Amino acid sequence: MKAPTLRGPFDPGGQPSLTIDNHLHLSLFAWNVSSGLSASKAVLSDVERHRDFWKWPNASKLIRAIEDAGFDSQLQYGMWSGYGGETGWNDAGLDFATAATASAAVTERIGIYSTIHVGYNVSPLFLAKLFSDIDHVSGGRLGVNVVAGQNAVDYAQFGLVGPPTQEIRYAIADEMTTALKLLWTSDEPVDFEGEHFQMYGAQVNPRATSRPRPLLICAASSDIGLDYATRQCDALFVTADDNAVAGYQKKAAKIHAMAAEHGRQVRIAAMCYVVMEESDAKARETTEWMRREIDRGAIETWLTRSGHILNSEVQRVSEGVFGDARASSGVMEDPYLGIGKEHYESLGMGMGAYKLFGSYESIADQLIALYEAGVGQFALSFFDPQRGIQQMRDHVLPILRERGYNRILA
Structure with missing residues (x-):
């Protein structure tokens, strides 16, 4: 058979069942x-x-x-x-x-x-x-x-x-x-x-x-x-x-x-x-401990590789994907890598x-x-x-x- 369409919406036979009432x-x-x-x-x-x-x-x-x-x-x-x-x-x-x-x-x-x-x-x-x-x-x-x-x-x-x-x-x-x-x-x-x-x-x-x-x-x-x-x-x-x-x-x-x-x-x-x-x-004690231990190096890599860069300076670094992210001194001096404390902690946790x-x-x-x-x-x-x-x-x-x-x- 030749494909009847190449793009959706396309649901041969309908959609699967999606919900159960009063059930998360x-x-x-x-x-x-x-x-x-x-x-x-x-x-x-x-x-x-x-x-x-x-x-x-x-x-x-x-x-x-x-x-x-x-x-x-x-x-x-x-x-x-x-x-x-x-x-x-x-x-x-x-x-x-x-x-x-x-x-x-x-x-x-x-x-x-x-x-x-x-x-x-x-x-x-x-x-x-x-x-x-x-x-x-x-x-x-x-x-x-x-x-x-x-x-x-x-x-x-x-x-x-x-x-x-x-x-x-x-x-x-x-x-x-x-x-x-x-x-x-x-x-x-x-x-x-x-x-x-x-x-x-x-x-x-x-x-x-x-x-x-x-x-x-x-x-x-x-x-x-x-x-x-x-x-x-x-x-x-x-x-x-x-x-x-x-x-x-x-x-x-x-x-x-x-x-x-x-x-x-x-x-x-x-x-x-x-x-x-x-x-x-x-729970607050546990989460505060985790926040203090956020892995900055891992977050830095995530920022340079993801498509969710929020800071222009980090964006310039990320354009050279295989380069050294530490080349941007301004971002590296910022404890939150230029994205702000709230977003930084949200990524880490x-x-x-x-x-x-x-x-x-x-x-x-x-x-x-x-x-x-x-x-x-x-x-x-x-x-x-x-x-x-x-x-x-x-x-x-x-x-x-x-x-x-x-x-x-x-």
């Missing part, structure tokens, strides 16, 4: 990379628990633990290069296919959500085959987080000059997503002649086990990114400018309206960084995620407030994942269930 969808996030979202030398206080939880003997226990605790899914963080520093932030980890397959093999219920970067000249056929097989192994529990990569160092690792413009990156993602949907669902071989991808007589067997297909996820903030995501994906990770509940409510309303224009529905998701203790005061800091009751209150604002899925990354999962199981989830916000799923 909880994911364990960034468990597959060293330190997760913690760019703090506090992780060195117990390397095995706080930095190297990604190693499979540790990670397999975490994955089984979240299923037993009542989480809904695990979501991997996609990385091709880390940020170094004294902690080796994200320098090591499990890849998108191995982590997903291994997680599927040791669990029975939770969603297996993987992450791919689509701008590195990887064929849709190759990815469709990998994911169809992972979906088969999991019994139809797969989700795929699509990332339109913007890290110049990663493009160079693949032998490419990049990143392309934002328009081109999302055009690539659009074609890739359409091709994946076709390959996952078509009974016939597919001919696909796009600007960025071509396939002739392409087919995968087994096709996707999920019905109608695997869930598709995207994190986008620009209008171009949101346009792609609302046309093609099912769950959208968003951030609010002020990281306040009202900001998430406003963003959720905008995204739902954009999706409705295409006759589609989406689930709003938020990335959250969690530090909880028995009391708010104890959660990579800009929504901060869930406090007592068990406070964490439950914050989750409920975000849920009422329109957030349906929460990707939780913990400073101490082993302890954090236990705390969620024993303290936070019982509060959510008592208040009617988390069902016990079969």
